[in-house]
Amino acid sequence: MINKVVANAEVAVQDITDNCTLMLGGFGLSGIPENSIAALLKLGVKGLTCISNNAGVDDFGIGLMLKTKQVKKMISSYVGENAEFERQLLSGELAVDLIPQGSLAERIRAGGAGIPGFFTPAGVGTEVAEGKETREFNGKMYLLESWLRADFSLVKAWKGDTAGNLIFKGTARNFNPMMAAAGVVTIAEVEELVPAGALDPNHIHTPGIYVQRIFQGVNYEKRIEQRTVSS
């Protein structure tokens, strides 16, 4: 089996250059590629276009890359929890494309699956539809949406094997599987890296064909945004 293992995050991201388009997995702070983000901060690349459902918080996740002004543009569905984001947006330093969450997920899935365009009802009659083709099917209106692809996808999984196969845990799966397929180069960080053959082939969420580099991450913080408990 083809071996995709690299030593660590620094090695994995080293050829990411200024003005690249990146996809970063995660929903809120759950399932984000913490190690790859840290390595990007260290690498110091600028002018990045980041496709990610959210933009992190001020001091964690993509928020860290906003602080260092490495991000030129965010493509997201919701960017609510970040004051620095708001400041840069209002000052014109940062551009943002807001996309309905389902359309974002499906456009990324389409990118990985070689489907350049598809019709969805989300956004019909709204400003999301501006400039887009609309068409009626079976008496309902739909918008034509296009695929999204990235130069690099940075994803985070629970377990992975040396062949690049990935298994996610809980709701930390979210955007990670589609992004893994939509990156020209996909970098996967995992909490536990195991030999090829150690994962049940039936349990694999992302087949290794989509993953070009894999490494075992370290020091996962897994910060919780809304710690809600019952008594």
Place this chain on the structure above:
Amino acid sequence: MINKVVANAEVAVQDITDNCTLMLGGFGLSGIPENSIAALLKLGVKGLTCISNNAGVDDFGIGLMLKTKQVKKMISSYVGENAEFERQLLSGELAVDLIPQGSLAERIRAGGAGIPGFFTPAGVGTEVAEGKETREFNGKMYLLESWLRADFSLVKAWKGDTAGNLIFKGTARNFNPMMAAAGVVTIAEVEELVPAGALDPNHIHTPGIYVQRIFQGVNYEKRIEQRTVSS
């Protein structure tokens, strides 16, 4: 959790009527809904349109329903292994729509996911493209394909729980997950039916939301078309 269990195949299929459109899971004879097919033979409904990648063999799978002349039309990608099929097709008793396998899979997936149309390169320049819109994206030509949906989907899984969650085994997964999502009523037969909570939520391939009825099948033959062994 909502309970989807019905007693057996006969009960599960009892409201399927003449001229319905059905989807039947399976690739070749692997992962086909053996029990539901047997119940359809007993029920004797006619004029069925069957969406299935293949049409079984003369004495097994959908081939059994061809013998009893219950099928009006097949929508498939490959129908090679069936003499009765050929006879009925040539005599005009049976209609067939041949669809590229990937387009078939994606059209069914689109049906379940609420996407009425999408662009694919498969079939450009061929007779599959006749009457279909073609469009260029990024310098490559694509066809517009439409979703497929069915009145009833008959799928077969390895394990399932009372809430309708399904896990498939090996390459018997094939078309079953997409078909489960694309049926107005989806009937799942499983080799092993377990209580809700007995399956790891992370391992579930088809969430129960897509399944309206589930039962534990009996007497699986699992016939092999090409038994190839190494010495």
Place this chain on the structure above:
Amino acid sequence: MSLDKIGIAKRIAQEIRTGWYINLGIGIPTLVANYIPDDIDVVLQSENGLLGIGPFPKEEHVDPDLINAGKQTVTMLDGSSLFSSAESFGMIRGGHVDLTILGAMEVSEQGDIANWKIPGKMVKGMGGAMDLVASADNIIVAMQHVSRSGDSKLLSECTLPITGLNCVKKVVTNLAVLEIVPAGGFKLLETAPGVSVADIQAATAGKLIIEGEIPEMQLT
């Protein structure tokens, strides 16, 4: 006497039927879960990839890898399942979710909804709201009848940027339960306890349809 948030949530819970898969938005809709009767068997969907949302975890069971769409830590139930965001919105778009309950800033008498953007304010994004309202067959809005500044939120036409067209089926406010009829208009179904039809009329800018005697809500 108008309803508080819990009252609105309790009234909406009465709309729920056994066997339904339900997506609950943030705010009052989330509260609805607390008032679904025990004999009503439903499954709650979280669009970040979970079917079968359980209660909030006990402190020792908090799992950062298990959150709902509001980013709150949650638990699973027997029969829960996990999936990707693409699968989740496939479910939503494909019409597999039976009921969507969400908040709104404005609803029009045509069933249009505005709930994602206020011109001049920082736009945080629509999240999954546009997908939900464009896809669901049964949408109930939970909101206050009038805004903090006293303006009716039930209008002939929305003034704020639209989230979706012709989609809302029912509105439950602190004052009333209203159905949006196909020809256009808010048909008054029930009044909140102690609220008069005249109160509701005064608080409704869009076309209000009043037919016969209007019963008062029965809340337990």
Place this chain on the structure above:
Amino acid sequence: MSLDKIGIAKRIAQEIRTGWYINLGIGIPTLVANYIPDDIDVVLQSENGLLGIGPFPKEEHVDPDLINAGKQTVTMLDGSSLFSSAESFGMIRGGHVDLTILGAMEVSEQGDIANWKIPGKMVKGMGGAMDLVASADNIIVAMQHVSRSGDSKLLSECTLPITGLNCVKKVVTNLAVLEIVPAGGFKLLETAPGVSVADIQAATAGKLIIEGEIPEMQLT
């Protein structure tokens, strides 16, 4: 002396590079797997939902739930993965498969391929062939240079119904290795042992491009 099927398979195996994901069609392409050198690390894809096809099983390990696209019983390897048909063709359509090897009835000098239908004969269907040829960047055709009736299968234009346009990159036949050049034409790269350029010229109806000395295939 032209090549037999095994010779064709051996020659195609030389095209394979380490790290590639490869889809092998039925017939000669399937044989290629037997001649990939041990030091070349590749993964074979089966479009019915398996990455990492292993050898045929021993009798006692035959599993009806584990077959390849030719419906033959197979095994898995360490690192294999399983998935649905939609995911499988997503992989193919998305360009993740590095090499596709398949048979053909005809190939044109533009790289068009016909391999699914003969007018007047029972049509069995295209299976996954149209998806594969429309999607793959690197397609090698394995076939006999002429048909059983003696007609060239390398034509200026296909006469049979098309499977895909402008897609074949290389053709390996019992007589030669040929590359399809962007401007159109079969560029002769290698001759089979004991086969002359004149033999190939005589068996090729489409435009044959011969530049300089043509080496003979080196087969082990």
